[in-house]
Amino acid sequence: MSGRAGRVRLLDLFLHWQEASIFVVALILIGYFESANRDFLLSNASLQNLSQYIAPVAIIACGEIMLMIMGEIDLSAGMVFALAPFVMYFVAQAGIPAPLAVILGIAAAGVVGLINGVVTVLLSIPSFVTTLGTLFLVNGFTLTISAGTPASPPGSPLLAQVMGRWGYSEILWAIAVVAVMHVVLRDTRWGLHTTAAGANPTGASEAGIHVNRLKIGNFVLTGALSGLTGILEAFRISSIDPQAGGNQIMFLAVAAGVIGGTSLAGGSGTIIGGLIGAGVLGILSDGFTLIGVNAFTFNIILGIAILAAMIFNVHMVRLARTGGAR
């Protein structure tokens, strides 16, 4: 009896903190790479290196998680990532001060999100299809306006340092975004209604929640966060690359959310889970790169690791739900 109660309590813990299991995975991976490589975490350079893998994925994941909770997805995020810094560049070229150009670049990314949201909601197109369309559209647009050639980010050295050039600035941005989005999801009506609308769209409307408005808002948010990430990366590497971002970063962000316990079917998800998911993916990428695994092998291992992490997590949550039901 007490053993059963103990088991239920443990399962309850996992239900309340679904991220616990994946957090344990992250710790094990850190331990492994630290012992295999000696310099994985415990020096300035290695920490900065690791954070560069984690930060962009974590920021975009915050948007994708909000959408996935509503049963939606944004496939165009990686292309919006490449678009935003070019908008910033051309706006600055036109004589607008660089800090304002940064904001306008993010705003342009938000406009793509707005288009994604409006088309999805008002024309009843599945977001998978809407954003598949804008994925190609935005990519073509970016390649056209940039003529396929890289450019240099505008502005003062200080702006560059704040916006990603300094080794820790990108991860600090990521932590700030994650912290804000965590509060938004858990402690604001916007976040609660996002979850409610994802779990039961009809019911949420009957309760007077404006589901469409929430959806469009979360598409705008995802677009803007993707744009912010693209701009941060452009400043970090001191180059605006029309081929930057792409589908890889978008899928990593989606994977980070799912690994962190967000359901693709909607109705549940956490931002902290997404951060830990981005952490696991970053640790894997960074760790295998440092060990010197061949790029082909690396993708095989990464794929297996993503599958393993997801299977582990999905079944942990299922077990916790059914086990706790009695």
Place this chain on the structure above:
Amino acid sequence: MSDGAAALRAESIVKRFGAVVALDGVTVELRRGQILGILGDNGAGKSTLIKIFTGFQPQTSGRLLIDGRETALRSVDHARSLGIECVYQDLALANSLSIYHNLFLNREITYPGPLRLLNHRAMRRRAIELLDEIGVHIPSVDQPVERLSGGQRQAIAVARAVNSQASILLLDEPLAAMGAREAGLIIDLILRLKSKGGLSIAMIMHNYAQTLEIADRIILMQRGRITYEKDAAATSVEELMEIVRREYRVARAG
């Protein structure tokens, strides 16, 4: 507010959907503090009538009087602002959210300040009080709704409607697909809510015995009309059955 008036009165309500006449001149009264049981076959117009009361759709013609005052309901929000709440069959609960979040869905308690952050603690405390007040016993309000039984979920949905200061509560088949024991608990809950006063309830029902147990007045709808109306105390399951049987024969004969 005039004292003698019914909480809700419908006069000669007609509702057409194209060529289909869903309601064909329905006049009915929900008296203050009473429970009205609405019986009838599928397609008799029960749900259409309820949807007019909730402001979900307007009637084609006829008058609606709320507290004696003629009112044209513009929307669900409008009806709600007048104290009309409906618990639909799908219950409109968010399964992954906790009981207390569901009880306060879209009426959350927030901290003062521009951010209006959710006051989880206050909602939780108020949820426990509320469920206690109306005698619904659930071990923990922190559980997600998906862990509850059908009867418990119905109780939560009813509690949410009551929590919004409703004066008129509309229930769409609250006992559907429920075992006898669970149905008994919901009947007890509805009777407790009634005895507190101030609440008038109209409910769509299927089971005659349950309807007679809970309702003060009963109407029977058939093909968009009210074909029978009586105080529950003055009728019986046998009488209701006999009327339905007769109507069925007429309908079959064409």
